[in-house]
Amino acid sequence: MIDASINPHIEQIALRLKTLPESPGVYQHLDADGKVxxxxxxxxxxxxxxxxxxxxxxxxxxxxxxxxxxxxxxVTVVATEVDALLxxxxxxxxxxxxxxxxxxxxxxxxYLLITDEPYPRLLYVRKHPGLPKGQFxxxxxxxxxxxxxxxIIRQLFQYRTCNRTLDFGTQNSKFRIQNSNRPCMKHQIxxxxxxxxxxQSREEYLQIFENIRRILRGDFDHILSDLKRQMTALAxxxxxxxxxxxxxxxxxxxxxxxxxxxxxxxxRDLDVCSILSDERHAWLNYMRIRNGAIIYSFNNxxxxxxxxxxxxxxxxxxxxxxxxxxxxxxxxxxxxxxPDLPADYLQQNTAPRGDRRKLLELSLRNxxxxxxxxxxxxxxxxxxxxxxxxxxxxxxxxxxxxxxLPMEIECFDNSNIQGAYxxxxxxxxxxxxxxRKEYRKFNIKNVEGPDDYASMAExxxxxxxRLREEQKPLPDLLIVDGGExxxxxxxxxxxxxxxxxIPIAGLAKNDRHRTSQLLCYVEKSTPExxxxxxxxxxxxxxxxxxxxxxxxxxxxxFHKDKRSKGxxxxxxxxxxxxxxxTARDLLLRFGSVKQISRLAEADLAEAIGPTxxxxxxxxxxx
Numbered sequence: 001m002i003d004a005s006i007n008p009h010i011e012q013i014a015l016r017l018k019t020l021p022e023s024p025g026v027y028q029h030l031d032a033d034g035k036v037x038x039x040x041x042x043x044x045x046x047x048x049x050x051x052x053x054x055x056x057x058x059x060x061x062x063x064x065x066x067x068x069x070x071x072x073x074x075v076t077v078v079a080t081e082v083d084a085l086l087x088x089x090x091x092x093x094x095x096x097x098x099x100x101x102x103x104x105x106x107x108x109x110x111y112l113l114i115t116d117e118p119y120p121r122l123l124y125v126r127k128h129p130g131l132p133k134g135q136f137x138x139x140x141x142x143x144x145x146x147x148x149x150x151x152i153i154r155q156l157f158q159y160r161t162c163n164r165t166l167d168f169g170t171q172n173s174k175f176r177i178q179n180s181n182r183p184c185m186k187h188q189i190x191x192x193x194x195x196x197x198x199x200q201s202r203e204e205y206l207q208i209f210e211n212i213r214r215i216l217r218g219d220f221d222h223i224l225s226d227l228k229r230q231m232t233a234l235a236x237x238x239x240x241x242x243x244x245x246x247x248x249x250x251x252x253x254x255x256x257x258x259x260x261x262x263x264x265x266x267x268r269d270l271d272v273c274s275i276l277s278d279e280r281h282a283w284l285n286y287m288r289i290r291n292g293a294i295i296y297s298f299n300n301x302x303x304x305x306x307x308x309x310x311x312x313x314x315x316x317x318x319x320x321x322x323x324x325x326x327x328x329x330x331x332x333x334x335x336x337x338x339p340d341l342p343a344d345y346l347q348q349n350t351a352p353r354g355d356r357r358k359l360l361e362l363s364l365r366n367x368x369x370x371x372x373x374x375x376x377x378x379x380x381x382x383x384x385x386x387x388x389x390x391x392x393x394x395x396x397x398x399x400x401x402x403x404x405l406p407m408e409i410e411c412f413d414n415s416n417i418q419g420a421y422x423x424x425x426x427x428x429x430x431x432x433x434x435x436r437k438e439y440r441k442f443n444i445k446n447v448e449g450p451d452d453y454a455s456m457a458e459x460x461x462x463x464x465x466r467l468r469e470e471q472k473p474l475p476d477l478l479i480v481d482g483g484e485x486x487x488x489x490x491x492x493x494x495x496x497x498x499x500x501x502i503p504i505a506g507l508a509k510n511d512r513h514r515t516s517q518l519l520c521y522v523e524k525s526t527p528e529x530x531x532x533x534x535x536x537x538x539x540x541x542x543x544x545x546x547x548x549x550x551x552x553x554x555x556x557x558f559h560k561d562k563r564s565k566g567x568x569x570x571x572x573x574x575x576x577x578x579x580x581x582t583a584r585d586l587l588l589r590f591g592s593v594k595q596i597s598r599l600a601e602a603d604l605a606e607a608i609g610p611t612x613x614x615x616x617x618x619x620x621x622x
Contacts, residue, residue: 002053120159218295282301411507422450440463586607
């Protein structure tokens with residue numbers, strides 16, 4: 001047992017240890033301020049908690065640090081080890097103790113949310129406190145894939161997307177939207193069955209969302225069986241057009257299922273998890289399998305707190321992953337046994353064969369790639385990794401034959417929709433890291449229509465003419481997000497118009513809109529452009545990809561902000577005193593400008609007040 005020189009609270013702790021039960025449960029270590037600093041589970045609480053305060057010299061440095069800060073311990077006795085595991089997971093999420101290794105916050109991951117409403121909606125969300133209540137499906141690591149899944153569900157089923165206030169009726173389990181019973185445009189184009197207008201019962205609507213839940217859980221068999229029975233019944237009744245529509249839905253669902261399936265459908269319900277680690281970090285890949293299809297697969301990074309082994313970490317984190325994805329699988333394929341997981345909690349398969357082995361190998365490839373990605377990212381952004389970043393910049397200097405080390409890199413990108421709301425963004429990377437204070441936004445002023453070359457020329461000339469006039473330092477390298485055309489335009493502006501000598505490189509994308517080539521000028525009597533060969537797994541490639549993604553994100557965000565301020569314009573916003581918000585309110589309430597023009601002034605006043613109502617009424621009734 002340690003003495004007071006190590007922990008001044010040891011006498012109080014020693015008394016507490018004598019009273020601890022020899023039962024399974026969860027213990028919480030608290031500091032002097034009463035804050036929970038560690039949560040753990042145990043088969044025998046007295047034995048496990050006492051072990052922290054004995055054989056102190058044999059403990060690791062991190063556990064010694066924990067022991068010095070423990071002022072008290074409280075325990076919760078549970079009936080079984082499984083209960084202890086689940087309670088531990090819940091308490092770790094609740095208190096987020098300093099010395100527990102935890103998954104990264106999942107708020108950045110996208111989810112699909114089925115809202116908890118009498119007539120639910122399906123929403124693409126990222127978790128934050130203001131979200132409506134409901135059932136979350138995810139997280140999904142790839143927003144593009146999730147959007148595709150949402151689009152497929154939209155083609156299969158008709159459901160409402162509006163967020164109007166609902167007023168329930170008393171007959172046939174139907175409801176009507178307050179102050180309106182007209183179906184909206186979504187009904188007219190076949191995306192909604194208009195339950196708001198009483199054209200669909202609540203029972204029919206809820207059955208649709210039960211099928212949507214099945215798809216999100218990877219359960220395709222029941223839906224396909226139902227659709228095939230429905231198609232057969234319609235054909236027998238000679239309702240061939242409706243039967244053909246159901247057949248199209250079956251074909252769409254089968255096509256999606258075939259794209260999702262990676263192993264035989266004999267693999268019914270399964271979790272697959274793998275882990276890699278070093279002294280400071282651990283990386284996990286988790287896959288959720290249903291009917292031979294991967295319905296969830298994502299990676300996460302963990303900062304190790306107490307020198308845990310991979311088995312200890314995985315035993316702590318796997319229940320969190322299963323809770324996040326609402327997994328009910330009874331079997332998990334793992335790279336090694338987890339002694340800390342109760343046998344009745346999960347069947348561990350650590351020597352898989354056939355399809356299960358293929359899935360574990362796939363998980364291991366994913367976690368290895370993710371580990372390399374995180375280490376490359378850390379090399380570019382962490383101050384401690386500055387020498388590694390400098391090595392990458394030295395390689396870039398050699399690859400592009402630059403006269404000096406590219407400590408300051410600027411990159412440009414344009415953004416517009418068919419020439420509307422044209423803007424451009426510029427980002428600067430200093431010593432291989434984003435320098436956000438030097439980011440710049442540009443409104444395209446002198447270009448009409450979707451002309452990327454002219455837009456690029458305008459912003460480059462404006463940027464470097466100003467730097468020259470203000471006698472500010474120029475970048476060591478200019479990168480344009482584009483191919484040879486953008487590079488030639490930038491070269492012409494810099495050399496011929498501004499007479500500046502700034503090296504130029506280009507980042508070209510392939511048909512799948514992914515970075516595929518690094519281009520640079522070869523200075524001869526006539527400058528020509530060459531391709532610099534880089535492998536996608538190269539750390540230098542990841543640095544350039546990071547720069548390109550950052551400038552694209554910056555330009556797109558600026559474009560969206562500008563577009564959102566300028567796109568909402570109707571006949572109502574042309575009325576003096578009526579702004580976009582008032583116009584939206586009127587359209588949501590009454591459906592169309594034509595309907596609004598027929599209203600009495602008193603009806604308008606009830607919605608937007610007497611002053612604005614008078615302006616609207618006088619506009620339509622001069």
